[in-house]
Amino acid sequence: MAEKNFFEPKQSLNIKGRLIDLSTPKVMGILNITPDSFYHNSRTKTIDEALSKAAQFLSEGATFIDVGGYSSRPGAQDISTSEETDRLVPVVESLVKAFPEAIISIDTFRAKVARETIEAGAHIINDIAAGNLDEQMFETVARMQVPYIMMHMKGTPQNMQQNPVYNNVLLEVIDDLAKKVAALKALHIHDVIIDPGFGFGKTTEHNYELLKQMEAFKIFKLPVLVGFSRKGMVYKTLGITAPEALNGTSVLNTIALQKGAGILRVHDVKEAVECVRLVERLAHGG
Incomplete structure (x- = not known):
């Protein structure tokens, strides 16, 4: 039995003692507390707007709500750590109070914000930089003992799309993530989610090459998150x-689910949940 568990992929997350089963893929709704996110309809300007959108996501079947206060679109404006924190903490506190059962992820690459x-009540850290933009991030996650989403990105949001070059995009992304996984395991971080980083320091050709060979990420035996939602x-x-x-996003989400994705990060929860339900129906037949 021990040998079987060793070779099986990890299919659950421990959220403060609550186990989330990923054997059926889950959906993460994007809640942007930013004035400049690339998709205008994803922006929320007030706590009331954030609560309304979160309520919609949960009613449509989202398992996670990913809250971000720093736009990571190509060329996005850099903001201070204090401004990012000031945007996020009141929203997190309000979400926890309004939806105590909701699982809140924080989209940040800064350890202090994490x-x-x-401490304000969030449950997961979603780091687009996999620790590269804050050397304290891994230690902070280890100390907080929360699940950690680790995304591959070449460069920073300000320069990542300035002619990204790879000799072999799949091998280089896997190699980079493998080194990070080893570092996280050494710190006894038990719940790690892999994100290939579609659209982050990659051309359209790179993105489709990664999607085409996405089964290769099963080598990590860790949950894989994908984010195609309304991207270039x-x-x-x-x-x-x-x-x-939206339609194109649903097509790519469906392909990713068939290639092993465990979490879909999206602006449109209802449609993503429908993708999961239909792919699961096909997988289980009848």
């Missing part, structure tokens, strides 16, 4: 705009 939002790899390929990219 610590203060977890959808709308640029189709010659449309981000507001028109």
Whole structure:
């Protein structure tokens, strides 16, 4: 039995003693507390707006709510740690009070923001930089003992799309993440989620190459999160705009689910939940 468990992929997360089963994929709704996120309809300007959107996500079937106070779109404006914290903490406190059963993820690459939002009641840290932009991040996550989403990104949000180059994008992304996984295990961080980082320091061609070979990430035996929602790899390929990219997003989400994705990070929860239900129905037949 021990040998079987060793070789099986990890399919659960420990959220402050509460086990979340990922054997059926889950959906994460994006809640942007920013004025400049690339998709205009995802922005929330007030706590009431944030609570309303969170309520919608939960009613549509989201398992996680990912709250971000720093836009990571290409060329996004850099803001201070204190401004990011000031945007996030009141929202987290309000979400915890209004939806005590909700699982809140914090989209940040800063250790101080991670610590203060977890102390405010959040449950997961979602780091687009995999520790590269704050050397204290891994130690902070280890000390807080919370699940950690680790994304691959080449560069920073300000420069990541300035001619990113790889000799072999799949091997380089896997190699980089493997080193990070080893460092996290050494710190006894038990719940790690892998994010290949679609759209972060990658051309459209790189993104589709990663998606085409996404089964390769099963080597980690860890949950895999994907985020295609309304990104350039959808709308640029189709010659449309981000507001028109929901159908294309659903197509890529479906492909990713068939290739092993455990979490879909999306702006549109209802449609992503429908993708999960249909793919699961196909997988289990009948």
